[in-house]
Amino acid sequence: MAATKLNRYWAIAIIFLMAAIIITVFVAWSKYRPGQPIEISLPPEHEISGNINISGAVANPGIYQFSGGDSIGALIQSAGGVTSNGKPDNLQLSIPAADIALTPQKINVNRAEAWLLEALPGIGPTKSKAIIDYREKNGFFRSVDELGKVQGMSAVLLEKIRPFITVSD
Numbered sequence: 001m002a003a004t005k006l007n008r009y010w011a012i013a014i015i016f017l018m019a020a021i022i023i024t025v026f027v028a029w030s031k032y033r034p035g036q037p038i039e040i041s042l043p044p045e046h047e048i049s050g051n052i053n054i055s056g057a058v059a060n061p062g063i064y065q066f067s068g069g070d071s072i073g074a075l076i077q078s079a080g081g082v083t084s085n086g087k088p089d090n091l092q093l094s095i096p097a098a099d100i101a102l103t104p105q106k107i108n109v110n111r112a113e114a115w116l117l118e119a120l121p122g123i124g125p126t127k128s129k130a131i132i133d134y135r136e137k138n139g140f141f142r143s144v145d146e147l148g149k150v151q152g153m154s155a156v157l158l159e160k161i162r163p164f165i166t167v168s169d
Contacts, residue, residue, distance in 0.1 A: 062105025
């Protein structure tokens, strides 16, 4: 009889021990959230702007301007978005040293889609469509000056966008 009473106490102790382990595991598991993004924010007095190098598995890698209000998602979209073989949850942020000069990325008018052409100063949906139509009808532009043949492209506008464009294949 004493042995059965002792076995019953051991059984109750083991049940309580198992319950404590299960509760501990459940609490630890509920606090673990894999894949949750880490938000980086700076107080307003640290507002920054400048150029950022966006490279890797994006459609148009290069140097882009940013301001403190831009999100990383908006910056990636300005680079054409993540490519089909890209992994958007594996990003790296690199801030260059102050003594490194970055040259802005130029838009290749032979490859640019309408939304990217519209990012150029003075180019709206109508002019971007005219550029694409000209390119599809006549082939790639051989020089920046050939953009002057596009309907609605004035010499003044061409000079305004010249620093931002290229015509490489």
